[in-house]
Amino acid sequence: MKNFFLILILTLISIIPVFAQTEKIDPKTGFPVIEVKPFEVFTEGVSFAQVNRVEILEDRSNFVRENYMIGASCSMISHNMKPTNHIIRISAYYPFYNTFNGMKQYPKQTLLYAADLFAGLYTTIDMWKYVNINFAGGLHYMYQLTDEYHMHYFGGAIMSGLDLPIAKRWNIALDGTVTLDYPNFGTNRRVQPFDMSWQYHLDFGVRYSRKNLNKYSYINSKPKAKQKLSTEQ
Numbered sequence: 001m002k003n004f005f006l007i008l009i010l011t012l013i014s015i016i017p018v019f020a021q022t023e024k025i026d027p028k029t030g031f032p033v034i035e036v037k038p039f040e041v042f043t044e045g046v047s048f049a050q051v052n053r054v055e056i057l058e059d060r061s062n063f064v065r066e067n068y069m070i071g072a073s074c075s076m077i078s079h080n081m082k083p084t085n086h087i088i089r090i091s092a093y094y095p096f097y098n099t100f101n102g103m104k105q106y107p108k109q110t111l112l113y114a115a116d117l118f119a120g121l122y123t124t125i126d127m128w129k130y131v132n133i134n135f136a137g138g139l140h141y142m143y144q145l146t147d148e149y150h151m152h153y154f155g156g157a158i159m160s161g162l163d164l165p166i167a168k169r170w171n172i173a174l175d176g177t178v179t180l181d182y183p184n185f186g187t188n189r190r191v192q193p194f195d196m197s198w199q200y201h202l203d204f205g206v207r208y209s210r211k212n213l214n215k216y217s218y219i220n221s222k223p224k225a226k227q228k229l230s231t232e233q
Helices: 002-020
Strands: 039-055 063-079 085-100 103-105 114-127 131-145 150-165 170-182 196-208
Touching: 039 085, 039 114, 039 170, 063 114, 063 196, 085 196, 114 150, 131 170, 150 196
Parallel strands: none
Antiparallel strands: 039 063, 039 196, 063 085, 085 103, 085 114, 114 131, 131 150, 150 170, 170 196
8 A cells, every 4th residue: 555655656746747847948038938929910090089078067958069080090909918918099080070069169270189099908709700809998098189178088998899801911990989088187177177078989990910810811812831820810
């Protein structure tokens, strides 16, 4: 019986180093070798935004201001990051239509604009290999120049969209974002603070990438024999 336990202990001792060496260790750094290296992909396109600001009043109907904007956006999405990927999107807008309680308003200044930033955690779900559904949640910030104030919005945002593999290196991205912000960090905070603010963003973009290749695409193309195809969209 003692010999049996002795043999069992020696066997376990001999197996432990095998499990401990499953990861390759870099002799220079002493850390595990990253075999699948992280990388980034970039998407550029056009963007549409609707900005809403509300003043809640007790003796009459609320004051609701809406700004409709169009512009351009650029997003960076990481791949092969642990535990999750990330997204950073920068947009620039020009307001082309403004309303106050549903009535059209004409701006006093010609040069009015806004800059938007969204950063958060990003994940994607593969649907039938030819449609990818993306989800992201994180922080949102916008600077907006209006006729009266320098507006600063800060809050949270949720994004969802579709990623369509057109060809081996080309993708079309259609994303929608909803934000809930605190709008009183700007010059309006003392003169005209707002009680609520939310925004809607719609982005249509195109992406070209040599690293994140599509294994399945609408336009079939034969990959080279030595070229590795990434299955992650």
